[in-house]
Amino acid sequence: MAGVAVAAGARYVESLLNGRPAPVAPVEYTQPAPAVQLRRASVKKPIVEDEEDFGDVPRPLQRLGKKFNVPSSKLIQIVRHMISEMKKGLVDDNQALKMIPTHVIRRPNGNEVGSYLALDLGGSNFRVCEVILEGNGITRMRQKKYSVREELKTGDADPLFDFFAECVAAFIAETENEYTKGSQRKLGFTFSFPVHQISINRGYLLHWTKGFHVNGVEGKDVVKMLQEAFHRKNVTVDVTALVNDTTGTLISHAYQSPNTYIGVILGTGSNAAYVEQITNITKLKNPESFPSTEMLINIEWGAFDNEGVVLPITEYDVAIDRVSLNPRQQIFEKLISGMYLGEIVRLALLDLVETGEIFSGKVSEVLKTRYSFETAYMSRIERDHTLDLSDTKAVLEDLVQIPRTSHQDRKIVRGICELVGRRAARLAAAGIAAIATKINRLDGCTVAVDGSLFELYPHFANRMRDALREILGLSAENILLEQARDGSGQGAALIAALAEI
Numbered sequence: 001m002a003g004v005a006v007a008a009g010a011r012y013v014e015s016l017l018n019g020r021p022a023p024v025a026p027v028e029y030t031q032p033a034p035a036v037q038l039r040r041a042s043v044k045k046p047i048v049e050d051e052e053d054f055g056d057v058p059r060p061l062q063r064l065g066k067k068f069n070v071p072s073s074k075l076i077q078i079v080r081h082m083i084s085e086m087k088k089g090l091v092d093d094n095q096a097l098k099m100i101p102t103h104v105i106r107r108p109n110g111n112e113v114g115s116y117l118a119l120d121l122g123g124s125n126f127r128v129c130e131v132i133l134e135g136n137g138i139t140r141m142r143q144k145k146y147s148v149r150e151e152l153k154t155g156d157a158d159p160l161f162d163f164f165a166e167c168v169a170a171f172i173a174e175t176e177n178e179y180t181k182g183s184q185r186k187l188g189f190t191f192s193f194p195v196h197q198i199s200i201n202r203g204y205l206l207h208w209t210k211g212f213h214v215n216g217v218e219g220k221d222v223v224k225m226l227q228e229a230f231h232r233k234n235v236t237v238d239v240t241a242l243v244n245d246t247t248g249t250l251i252s253h254a255y256q257s258p259n260t261y262i263g264v265i266l267g268t269g270s271n272a273a274y275v276e277q278i279t280n281i282t283k284l285k286n287p288e289s290f291p292s293t294e295m296l297i298n299i300e301w302g303a304f305d306n307e308g309v310v311l312p313i314t315e316y317d318v319a320i321d322r323v324s325l326n327p328r329q330q331i332f333e334k335l336i337s338g339m340y341l342g343e344i345v346r347l348a349l350l351d352l353v354e355t356g357e358i359f360s361g362k363v364s365e366v367l368k369t370r371y372s373f374e375t376a377y378m379s380r381i382e383r384d385h386t387l388d389l390s391d392t393k394a395v396l397e398d399l400v401q402i403p404r405t406s407h408q409d410r411k412i413v414r415g416i417c418e419l420v421g422r423r424a425a426r427l428a429a430a431g432i433a434a435i436a437t438k439i440n441r442l443d444g445c446t447v448a449v450d451g452s453l454f455e456l457y458p459h460f461a462n463r464m465r466d467a468l469r470e471i472l473g474l475s476a477e478n479i480l481l482e483q484a485r486d487g488s489g490q491g492a493a494l495i496a497a498l499a500e501i
Contacts, residue, residue: 061415068419082434105292110137117187118492123268128171131493157216161229188492192245241496246273248491253448267451270337302333316347336424346373364401378417425463442475448484
């Protein structure tokens, strides 16, 4: 029976790769299949499983459940479409998925040594790090975090890059010792935005995301702009590597886990990178010039299905997109990343207030304010297992300033948070399944996942694993989702070290 299951799994994977419809029941068993039954029994039942079985679910959640539910059949469609889009992006730059060659052609072996600096601009915060590689997979790190002021996110280029240079100068002054004082320091720059990278330390910003819209940067080499800022501020630092945070996460985790082939960010924003065979990157110029058979690809998967072919987009997603800084762009990211989940919930709540189904039809000024319902509130509400949902009450009445909430109100709000969070996790899992299938790693692959959603949002990781089992069946057990903490800082330093080899 085990051999039959493996054969069925192989045929299933082949159907995904070739774009043929996967059969609902690939094998006819003469007796019940215990493994499959056990797997299904272990998956938590969603709020709304189908249109016929609502049970005691409140009517507003029944309606919203139809909007946010992502059944297995839809997940499989998404996997097929993402694989197709990935292949297109490896051939041509003018595709929805940019599939950016990172020019990172080596993965660490754990023996790299030295002291390197890293800058990490990933969204809300900016970090300066010193990473000391001691060999044998051992690292030590010192870091300092800075907040990127709102006016810097939407102002001109020079003030932003001068701020980076000033922070690095201050950090060096605090941490330098007799061995590093006065030396030319090597630095890896983690720049977590879409770039057209033409070498390990040259890359042109394609467009801003994550709430940034700085003038005079799009179409420019961000490494050159940072290096010029260092010169203006008399900082003796040489930028030797430009790194996307997802690439850095993959490389950092590979320093300890060599079977890491995929890196994913699930935080304020979302993206993925993976290890591709250079022969498959047909848009790459002079591929024979690279002394390696593999290269890391930055997918920029936030732009997946901007056309709306397969993604389950609701009217709330459309409303968020229309008033965003980048309308009709980064649609996948707007469905799964921490920056947007709370806003999706807020719009759904306003919808129910308008119909009089929650809060006695009354709304607070806070709830009417865009992005006032933070994704952190969702996390707190989903953790609330008290009988009267007292923590949910505290969020709604104290933070969102709803005058009074009933238990039914709180139950509905908690259900909406679950629907939105569950959809995000399942869509992220579909993306991972597509990558693992594309690179034929269903027999074994570690996925390094960094970001607050995966680490801190309740049930997010397990919902992803449940979805992987629905999509990949038994092969999902070979896909290991592992928390990769602080990969972007350490990864940038490692890539700076690898660039010297």
